[in-house]
Amino acid sequence: MRLGLTHMGSIDVAVRAMARELGVDLVIPPPTTQRTLSLGVKYSPETVCLPFKLQLGNMIEALELGADTLVMPGGPGPCRFGYYHKVHELILRELGYKFHMVTQDHGILYIVKCVTNGASTRKVITAFRFGIAKLNTLEEVERMVHKMRAVEWDKGEATRIYRESIKAIDNAADYGALRQAKQEYLHKLMSLPTITSPAPLKIGVTGEFFIVIDPFANMDIEIELGKLWVEVRRPTSAGEWVKLNPFIHALKLQEKDKAHRAAMPYLSRHVGGDGLQSVGEKVLHARDWDGIVHLEPFGCVPEIMARNIMLSTKEGCPVLNIIYDEHTGKAGVISRLEAFIDMLHRKKKRQVEICV
Amino acid sequence: MEAYLGIDVGSVTTKFALLNKYSELITDLYMLTQGKPIEMVQQGLHQIKQQLPKDVDICGVATTGSARYLAGVIVGADLVKNEITSHAVATLQYAPQAQTIIEIGGQDSKIIIIRDGVVIDFGMNTVCAAGTGSFLDHQALRLNMSIEEFSQRALTSKTPVRIAGRCTVFAESDMIHKQQMGHRTEDILYGLCQALVRNYLNNVGLGKEIKPPIVFQGGVAFNQAIVKALQEELGSEIIVPPHHEVMGAIGTALLVHEESLNNSNGSKFKGFGISEITYHTSSFICNACPNQCEIAQLSIDSQILARWGGRCDLWERSPSSQNKEIE
Known part of the structure; x- marks a missing residue:
């Protein structure tokens, strides 16, 4: 079996670690590029959302490299995503690819058995723990990167160190090496020369999960915000998704649960996707964030609902909504970000003047 | 000086x-x-x-x-x-009391909400250019008239017809239909203006509290028919500042x-x-990693002034010291 992967942020680092432990033959397609997008767009239904197109592109690129098994979570629940695996499979079969598609329809145990090369339960648990440890480490470094980007003297250094750290974490063979990589890069980040002017704005990034997590899909929005002296706060993370997966559902998830509860006065049930969470995060963080950037793929029904509810909650916090589609023109996104941040800065300045 | x-x-x-x-x-x-x-x-x-x-x-x-x-x-x-x-800064210079700015340009339309002299909210058109100047330009072209004539004729309309403004394609088929039915050109033109205003308020203006004084600027503010349509729709006076097109x-x-x-x-x-000076612009695909970014560069003779377009800063950092040959 050669297992093909689709990309989403840096999730490949964790999957690679697990595959190594289990001796699974993993085919990782090249990072998502313009070509991935073009392939996905070419063979997708026109009105389907951007994450679908990018994932289809990834699958094609993995199959080109010889993958013969694809895994696609799904099943009833989230949004249209629930039957994406079926549509993906149909399209790829029509294109003439021969592969085995493992989905949630087969049952969780079957997926685990399939992707773990029939390893013993004990080995599987060990591998998963190590993979998640890598994700946690990545997240920890990432949080520091978010902080440093906002205050670093030499714009771009934190991002460069972050890219190095992903490689180092990827290469770490055991817990010891992982801990060492974490300490090394956290230290490197913390010793960057900084600017000590007024405290940076804190901007929350919320919205549809895939777009929020994947830097190709969201046009490096976190880096762009960093350039504008903004500290990014992003409760959503790739690790959270794995922990949320039915495999590890037993783990309690504070942040998401809190957001759901906070949304209750405005939206009392799931509307699919991450709609409920987007609303909840606004309510929850209206006080401690200076503003929210809300990301959604074009045509995403859950986020359309969330966006309109977010406009009118009692807890006020400025929201900038950005809609992504297959276009790559970044200028529009940057103009809106700049204007949004400028507005918040000027507002803050005015408040300070009034207080004085 | x-x-x-x-x-x-x-x-x-x-x-x-x-x-x-x-x-x-x-x-x-x-x-x-x-x-x-x-x-x-x-x-x-x-x-x-x-x-x-x-x-x-x-x-x-x-x-x-x-x-x-x-x-x-x-x-x-x-x-x-x-x-x-x-x-926002320019408008506040001319109309310090302004609470709403409506700006409609060629491909962008914006709304800026101001309270106490500070921008508190804004909106821009998202994935569609239907509510902008390009839309009117395109329809004027279809009717074979200049955009200046468009404005003058539209103002003479007495019984405007209703035209779908959601999308240029729908508007166009609606317009043809109304022409074939025998409606007067000026009524169709003013109908278009109303459609643009409706589109603007339903999209860019969605969820925004539009309070007077309202300032209208951008190239489309030249169009008196749009000013009239906005005034009717919002039921309030619309201020078009001097030099509105260069705000x-x-x-x-x-x-x-x-x-x-x-x-x-x-x-x-x-x-x-x-x-x-003669400037040259060119572009190339960077092959340093699999991302395949399209890098654009600006140069005078053989000296590179600036490069941009990459997902990393490989080319942007020191444009003059790097040569394309690194690939």
Whole structure:
């Protein structure tokens, strides 16, 4: 079996670690590029959302490299995503690819058995723990990167160190090496020369999960915000998704649960996707964030609902909504970000003047 | 005499505004971009130079609009600012009480909500250009008339027809239908204006609290029929400020003036001589990693002035020291 992967942020680092432990033959397609997008767009239904197109592109690129098994979570629940695996499979079969598609329809145990090369339960648990440890480490470094980007003297250094750290974490063979990589890069980040002017704005990034997590899909929005002296706060993370997966559902998830509860006065049930969470995060963080950037793929029904509810909650916090589609023109996104941040800065300045 | 120059290079038009230190407009310029932003900036500078009173000292230059970074590199801008801030600053200069700014340009339309002299919210059109000047331009072209004539004829309408404004394609089929039914051209034209206003308020203006005084600016504010349609729809007076078409340029000029007060280094302006230089633009695909970014570069002769477009900063960091050969 050669297992093909689709990309989403840096999730490949964790999957690679697990595959190594289990001796699974993993085919990782090249990072998502313009070509991935073009392939996905070419063979997708026109009105389907951007994450679908990018994932289809990834699958094609993995199959080109010889993958013969694809895994696609799904099943009833989230949004249209629930039957994406079926549509993906149909399209790829029509294109003439021969592969085995493992989905949630087969049952969780079957997926685990399939992707773990029939390893013993004990080995599987060990591998998963190590993979998640890598994700946690990545997240920890990432949080520091978010902080440093906002205050670093030499714009771009934190991002460069972050890219190095992903490689180092990827290469770490055991817990010891992982801990060492974490300490090394956290230290490197913390010793960057900084600017000590007024405290940076804190901007929350919320919205549809895939777009929020994947830097190709969201046009490096976190880096762009960093350039504008903004500290990014992003409760959503790739690790959270794995922990949320039915495999590890037993783990309690504070942040998401809190957001759901906070949304209750405005939206009392799931509307699919991450709609409920987007609303909840606004309510929850209206006080401690200076503003929210809300990301959604074009045509995403859950986020359309969330966006309109977010406009009118009692807890006020400025929201900038950005809609992504297959276009790559970044200028529009940057103009809106700049204007949004400028507005918040000027507002803050005015408040300070009034207080004085 | 101290002067501050603001340049607004938009998708359809390029605007210049020269202000003195009392924030009064010395001269302005409004020209079509025609898809050639660099040439237009050069031509504009050339024309400004000729209208320039003697003993003018340019103490600051700023750029805005969708080509602001490109224009900024060419002229040596001291400040590069987004359109929202620029428009708001300029409007508050002319109408300090303004609470709402409606700006409709070639491909962008914006709404800016102001309370107590500070921008508190704004909106821009998202994935569609239906509520913008390009939409009207396109329909005027279809009816074989200039956009100026469009405005005059539309104002004479007595019984406007209802036209779908959601999308250019729907509007067009609706228009043809109404023409075939025998409706008068002016009624169709005014119907279009109403459709644009409806589209604007339902999309860009969605969820925004539009309070008077309302200021309307941007190229489309030339169109008296749109002003009338807005007035009818909002039931309130619409102020179209003088120089409404160059507001963005005026705004950046004001901002660079403000900035220069805190900064005594002098302007980075490269002088009016740059209108004589030939600039080359080109692009290539970077192969340093699998991302395959499209890198655009701007050069004079063989000297690279700037590069942009990459997902990392490999090419942007030190454009002059790096050669394309690294690939």
